[in-house]
Amino acid sequence: MSLHLIEMPLSMPALNRWAGQRNIGRGLFDEGLTLHHLLGEAFGPAVLQPFRLLVAPRARTGTLYAYSATPAEELRVTVAPSMGPSESEVVSLDALRSVERPETTWQEEMRLGFDLKIRPVVRLASPLKSADGPFPKGAEVDAFLAETLRNDRARSREDVYLDWLAARLAPVADLERDTSRLHQFRRVRSLRGGRRVEGPEAVIHGTLGVRDPQEFAQLLARGVGRHRGYGYGMLLLRPPQRKG
Numbered sequence: 001m002s003l004h005l006i007e008m009p010l011s012m013p014a015l016n017r018w019a020g021q022r023n024i025g026r027g028l029f030d031e032g033l034t035l036h037h038l039l040g041e042a043f044g045p046a047v048l049q050p051f052r053l054l055v056a057p058r059a060r061t062g063t064l065y066a067y068s069a070t071p072a073e074e075l076r077v078t079v080a081p082s083m084g085p086s087e088s089e090v091v092s093l094d095a096l097r098s099v100e101r102p103e104t105t106w107q108e109e110m111r112l113g114f115d116l117k118i119r120p121v122v123r124l125a126s127p128l129k130s131a132d133g134p135f136p137k138g139a140e141v142d143a144f145l146a147e148t149l150r151n152d153r154a155r156s157r158e159d160v161y162l163d164w165l166a167a168r169l170a171p172v173a174d175l176e177r178d179t180s181r182l183h184q185f186r187r188v189r190s191l192r193g194g195r196r197v198e199g200p201e202a203v204i205h206g207t208l209g210v211r212d213p214q215e216f217a218q219l220l221a222r223g224v225g226r227h228r229g230y231g232y233g234m235l236l237l238r239p240p241q242r243k244g
Contacts, residue, residue, distance in 0.1 A: 180206025
């Protein structure tokens with residue numbers, strides 16, 4: 001299977017208008033939910049997934065990156081006849097580009113840098129008590145909060161999140177701990193399943209080593225962690241970081 005890295009500019013004002021016209025988020029602008037709906041309607045469910053939107057501060061245009069089994073040329077031919085005027089204001093099909101990433105690209109022990117936005121959460125196997133009230137079995141909880149509540153000896157958020165990531169890369173790839181770091185963290189409000197929820201959002205910059213090239217290609221296509229249909233889990237590859 002060949003994978004294609006998609007690159008496409010988006011108009012941020014038009015994206016906001018599109019969300020407002022459809023009342024997506026019910027008054028809360030949820031970027032991930034908006035893109036989930038937009039990309040699904042314009043290109044088909046999960047055709048561009050996982051994805052990541054990068055927008056410079058105060059910029060009116062962002063760049064959407066995604067992995068797809070379909071190249072840009074074929075996407076344009078398939079999508080153009082059915083795309084509506086409002087979607088066309090957001091998405092510039094003429095500027096959509098792609099580059100192929102065949103499985104043979106990846107080699108065992110290859111070092112790759114990455115930029116990854118994740119939702120570092122865990123599902124509770126048993127109930128958990130906190131000062132704000134109990135979390136029931138099966139609840140989705142910030143991995144750092146879950147560990148802190150379970151252990152008297154707290155570790156740093158960065159250490160917990162890097163462990164979380166290393167477990168989800170294994171056994172396909174090894175995370176290099178000394179060249180990886182928590183670049184950004186914030187809590188975000190989202191709408192999921194009709195409910196407003198708040199959860200962690202983290203950006204990790206780091207380096208990994210490929211162990212299984214074929215499975216690594218599948219990992220890229222699948223994404224890392226939960227909420228992959230909402231802008232999380234896409235491994236944007238970069239040159240590897242220097243060791244030591």
